[in-house]
Amino acid sequence: MPTQKTSARPPAITATGLRKSYGDKLVLDGIDLNIEEGTIFALLGPNGAGKTTTVEILSTLINADAGTDADAGTSTNTDVTAAEPEVWVAGHHLTREADAVRSAIGVTGQFSAVDNLLTAEENLLLMADLHHLDRREGKRRAKDLLRRFDLSEVADSPTVTFSGGMRRKLDLAMTLVSGPRIIFLDEPTTGLDPRSRRTMWEIIRELVTDEGVTIFLTTQYLEEADRLADRIAVLDHGRLIAEGTADELKQRIPGGHIRVRFTDVQSLDTAASVFGIGTRDEDSLTLQIPSNGSLPSLRAVLDALETTAIQAESLTVHTPDLDDVFLTLTGQPKENA
DSSP states (O other): OOOOOOSOOOEEEEEEEEEEEETTEEEEEEEEEEEETTOEEEEEOOTTSSHHHHHHHHTTSSOOOOOBOTTTOSBSSSSOOOOOOEEEETTEETTTTHHHHHHHEEEEOSSOOOOTTSBHHHHHHHHHHHTTOOHHHHHHHHHHHHHHTTOGGGTTSBGGGOOHHHHHHHHHHHHHTTOOSEEEEESTTTTOOHHHHHHHHHHHHHHHHHHOOEEEEEOSOHHHHHHHOSEEEEEETTEEEEEEOHHHHHHTSSOOEEEEEESSHHHHHHHHHHHOOSEEETTTTEEEEEOOOOHHHHHHHHHHHHHTTOOEEEEEEEOOOHHHHHHHHHSSOGGGO
């Protein structure tokens, strides 16, 4: 389940009017972000929607374009001059304090950064050297991360022999050597088998719940966002077209219903006349009543059944899933995410 929020937290990332174009191709069209500390934020979208570009900008790998002219309301990569977008990461301005931003973040990209010629421990020690840790501290962190990611037994093995799941765990461990407070995970479980994917989910969740790390996640897997994210944003053609919790997004999509099963046709007939709406199925003795899945909606159905003394055998609530949300909002099935 997503991490539980007990109170409002300060922002880990804020961005206003984030834009990026490559020639005539507009990749990001003025998106705004406000991500709380100690949460998991998932960015969903079809291929080419701008997810990786967003990560690259926020992690200082590439520059954003200028912002939006307040009067013209147009992108400033033409002749319009405007201020740069306001972006803050870990309390530091993205461009004016880029070095401070880099010191506070870690990035795990779509493709593994593991060096196949080195062992697992040597990869971690290399990262420690790159972050200018002294040798003793580097070895301490490497040993701790190998233990945490269940890689101690293969610490001295060349990584070329590792499975995809082991390489991905080591890749994330390498990101953690510097102790980042914000971690960007760009499709971290792509290509992993279901078991390895769930192991990565457990590790990601522990980083947030145990250490208060903030996770910015892009993913192709809607189940991954549903399981992990506190908030989800949907990006399409460079624009944020929806944002909220998984439940909030699902409730925006029609098709939810309450399915009530009865013991006999007479009870089904009576219920159908009481509710006046719904789809009945005499073979299964069920009545499907439109509902947004909310508690008041469920309570209204239960109250109506109790008031009219209609005996129901069972009741189930069906709400749209993130697949339905993605298809409805973007017009594309999840396979193209």
